[in-house]
Each structure stands twice: as structure tokens, then as C-alpha cells.
Amino acid sequence: MKEKVNSIMAKKGLSFDDIIMVAVTKTVDVDRINEAIELGVTDIGENKVQEIQDKYQKINSNVKWHMIGHLQSNKVKYIIDKVCMIHSLDRMSLAEEIQKRAEEHNISVDVLIQVNIAEEDSKFGLKKEEVIPFIESIRDFSRIRVKGLMTIAPYVENPEEVRFVFRDLKNLFEKIKELNIPNIDMKYLSMGMTNDYEIALEEGANIVRIGTGIFGKRLYKGD
Template identity: 65%
Template sequence: MLKVQENIENALIRSGRKSENVNIIAVTKTVDVDIINEIISLGINNIGENKVQEIQKKYDNISDNVNWHMIGHLQSNKVKYIVDKVNLIHSLDRLSLAKEINKRAKAKGIVKDVLIQVNISEEKSKFGLKKEEVVPFIEKILEMENIRIKGLMTMAPYVDNPEEVRYVFRDLKNLGYQIENRNYEKVEMEYFSMGMTNDYKVAIEEGSNMVRLGTALFGKRTY
């Protein structure tokens, strides 16, 4: 944990963002509730899960003082189970999902914060919109009153040398600037969720302020 914080601070210094804050999302896939509560006691207050059923299973047994993040691919028929539980959905990637989130949030009387997932590298195995699809997508969901866009998310290809994927993070940040300059209502580029255990230092150097860390916090896990 201390090593992670040190790496983040050094990456911020290298990028000239010394005074900025980076949110650590603890990716708790396969992690037991006791261990999650232990890491919360060390100062982690953001928990990220890939699957709706994991959030449902753990939600009532985790400290109240945390923010929940849905970071995995979200099926429309599962939205109703987590729309009032998670603080931020990182993986909005299609219109049908936006409509369902909006509908379920409206029924609960809330406005749901979301990130748009962008597949910068255009890997076939990854979800997300292509870069050129993002602005038209935003314009389609501007009328949805119960969704608030808070930023962008991406996943870089897994490589041995993170320098090879630096362009992914740079491109996402640049896309964020372009969107910001359009001054849409209810659209903020507050969060750039990019960087995982393998590449989070490079991601921060390129502007990430939200990193999703599993192995770096919990060690290697077998799935």
C-alpha cells in the first residue's frame, strides 16, 4: 500500500501534477470481505467490482464509509440491482445501457454518475466505444435527465513494457479535452479512469486521476 502511494506521488511529480489527487480503486474481485474491510481500515475508500453479483454478495458486509464502483461490463438486465448501490459506473458503452440506467435511476429518484468506456486501442476482446463514436454518443444521451457523465474510462492492452501503451492514455486524455471544449451541460471531464497494476504509473503520467488496482494491493490471485 505504501509502495503504491509512493509510486503515485512520483508519477504525479514527473507529470507536473504534484498537488493533484489520484483515486485508488481497490479491485476486489475474488477478495474476501474480511480482507476488503482490512484495506478500508488502511485508508482505501473506493471499492471496484467487475460483476454485479459480487457487489450484491459483499455490499451489506462492507464498511459504510466506501464508494462502490462498477468497473466491469454491465448487462442492461442487471442495472436494477446496483443502480442505487454504486457511486460510479465506469463502463457505459452503448445506448441501450444508457436508457436502462436512466430509467432505473429515475425510478429511484437519483441521478447516476457514469464514465464512458472508450476502446482506444480497438482491441476486439475489449468493450467500449471507438474514439470517433464518443461525441455522437454523448449527444444522444444529453436528454437523459437521470444520467450525469463524469469522465472517461479505458483499458490498455496488457504488455510487458507499459511504454508501449502510453499512447492509449494520452489519446483518452486528449479526447477528454475535446469534449470539455464543447461545453455540454451535465457533462464533466472530472475523472479519467485509466491504469491498472501493470501500467498505472504511465497512466498517471498521462493524466489519469483514477487507477484500478488489484494485484498491486492484494497480490496475485487465481481466478
């Protein structure tokens, strides 16, 4: 995988070191996660607050935690001081709760705005046209540092079919960057998973979220 990434990034004059690969550890046990960290994984991502709580004290402390799943406002307090970035800010009530809890801990929190580019009913996130007004509305939240955008593309057999999703998000990313909104830093574009990360990188992603590609197929309860 590292070779594939380097090959794609080389065309941009960049390398593997210019992206963040978040290892998605949903349902992965602690021993396997620590083994992955020993082999070089530096960032891990969890979809559920409960899994962060269960694993946090048992995981190698050198790793950075990312909250990549939908975040309920009433659960912010459990992870606010544990994660380096929340990838899924998508509504004012969540922003208010992050601000409140960050003030209590006297910290600032890096966040990405989740955008539902494909407007799938099954996915969370703002519609494309809602993003700039939302960002404008939270720019004065002193404890929230907006660092970029995140999206999840529809799952398809041929990832070329979702190239437009990544391209549209990159265009929005650049548009926001040009606006120079105070307290808003378009630094990270989090898009692409095991099935489509190559297309996402080609279209400008600098954070990819890889689960199956690192840990193999998950066996969920009921499978």
C-alpha cells in the same frame, strides 16, 4: 505504491490526494476488503454485479463502490442504488436502462464512458470516433451525469507500448471538455491498472484501478 504515485504527481504540482485509487476487489474475500478499508482504502471496484450483491451488506459502509466491469442492461436494477459511479457506459440501451432505474429510485447516477481506444476485439467500449456522437445523444438524460472517460489498455510486458492509448484518451477528454456540451462534465479520466498505472498517471489519469498491486495475485478457480 503511494510513494510512486506522489513522485509522479509531484511533477504536475499534484499529490496522491488528487487522484482516486479504486481497489479492485474481484475474488477478494470480505475480511480482506474490510482490512484494506481499515488501512485507508476509500474506494472499491467490482467487475461483476453478483460480487457487489454478495458483498455489499458485509463491507464497511464508509467505502464507495464503483462498477468497473461490463454491465448488462438487465442487471442495472441490482446495483443502481449501491454504486457511486458506473465506469462502463458504452451503448444507448444501457443508458436508457440506467435512466429508467435511476428515475425509479429518484437518484442521479455518475457514469464514465468506456472507450476502446486500441479497438481490441476482446474489449468492450466505444471506438474513439463514436464517443462524441454518443455523448451528444445522451446529454438530455436527466438522471445520468457523465463525469468523464474510461479505458482499459492492452496488457503488455512493457507498459511504454501502451502510452499512446492513454495519450489518445486524454486528447479526446480535452477535446470534449472544450465543446462545453450541456450536462457533460469531463472531470475524471479512469485509466491504468497495476501493470501500467504509472504511465497512465503521467498521461493524465486521475482515477486508477489497482487490484494485484493491493491484494496480490489472484488465484482463480482452475489456476
